[in-house]
Amino acid sequence: MADGKETLSGNVGLMRALGGRQWFVMRDLTRSNALRPAYLLLEQMGVKNFTPMTWKIFVRNGVGQRRYVPVIHDLLFVYETREALDLIVGSVATLQYRFLRNAYMTPMTVSNDDMERFIVAVEGDVAPRYYRPEEITPAMYNRRIRIIGGRLNGYEGCLLTTRGSKVKRVIVELPSLLVAAVEVKPEYIQLI
Numbered sequence: 792m793a794d795g796k797e798t799l800s801g802n803v804g805l806m807r808a809l810g811g812r813q814w815f816v817m818r819d820l821t822r823s824n825a826l827r828p829a830y831l832l833l834e835q836m837g838v839k840n841f842t843p844m845t846w847k848i849f850v851r852n853g854v855g856q857r858r859y860v861p862v863i864h865d866l867l868f869v870y871e872t873r874e875a876l877d878l879i880v881g882s883v884a885t886l887q888y889r890f891l892r893n894a895y896m897t898p899m900t901v902s903n904d905d906m907e908r909f910i911v912a913v914e915g916d917v918a919p920r921y922y923r924p925e926e927i928t929p930a931m932y933n934r935r936i937r938i939i940g941g942r943l944n945g946y947e948g949c950l951l952t953t954r955g956s957k958v959k960r961v962i963v964e965l966p967s968l969l970v971a972a973v974e975v976k977p978e979y980i981q982l983i
Contacts, residue, residue, distance in 0.1 A: 814906040815876055816899035816968065817867040820885040823860075829867055829886050838879065839870040841910055843921060843969065862921045866969070868906060873898070901965055908946065909971065912963040915942040916973040920960065927951075927970055932962050935983040938975060947983065 819829035830842040843862040848855045867886075869876060880886050888898040913919045932949035938961065939945075951960040951972045959980060960972040 811872045812870055813872075814901040814903060815869050815871065815873075816889040816901060817869050818865045818887040818889050819867050820865065820887060823864045828861070828864075829883065830861070832883065832886075833867075833869060833879070836879070841868045841870075841906070842866065843913060843919075843971070845921070846918070863969075868901065870906075899968075901968070905965060909963050909965050912943055912946070912961075912973045913971050918974075920972040922970040922972065924964070924967055924970055927962065936961065937981045937983055938979050939981050941976065941979045943973075943975065943979075950980070 817829070821828050830840050833840045843866070844859050845862045846857055847860050848857050850856075871879070876888075880888065891897045891899055931952050933952060934950040935947070936950050937945070937947045943961070946961070946963075949962045951962050953960075959975050959977050961975045962970060962972055964970045
């Protein structure tokens with residue numbers, strides 16, 4: 792078993808050296824209570840990946856436990872070459888590509904710029920809010936803004952408008968996949 796893992800790691804390293812890495816949208820088929828979900832397995836293999844995480848409270852035997860868990864359990868983004876990722880998918884039975892609709896065997900990808908911006912925004916916020924793209928209505932993002940200063944300096948986007956909220960949040964989107972709303976201090980906001 793150890794020889795197989797060393798061979799797989801060596802092959803993945805060779806594929807990386809050839810270049811062409813991009814963000815692939817993947818599916819994790821493990822159960823939500825699995826001890827080794829795909830994102831942890833890929834981290835152990837040294838493969839760069841990202842899973843949007845959130846804090847949730849689970850009650851077990853009357854005692855609440857706070858755990859950091861994926862927002863959508865089966866959603867995973869992996870930064871790798873297609874060839875190297877094919878080797879990994881072939882060896883891990885619970886990892887699959889997400890494919891585009893109406894395009895035969897074409898895996899879903901996210902542009903490097905969109906993904907990096909999304910990761911920076913989400914990891915810099917203590918409690919980002921996540922939405923499906925269809926949950927965001929035009930009335931919720933009617934003001935275009937530019938952020939001047941802070942961790943999102945230079946980012947242009949839309950300000951999320953939610954009724955009764957005193958917190959200013961900017962929308963960061965992965966087109967047709969996931970939307971995150973991250974908190975921004977009012978002094979960094981410039982209306983466009």
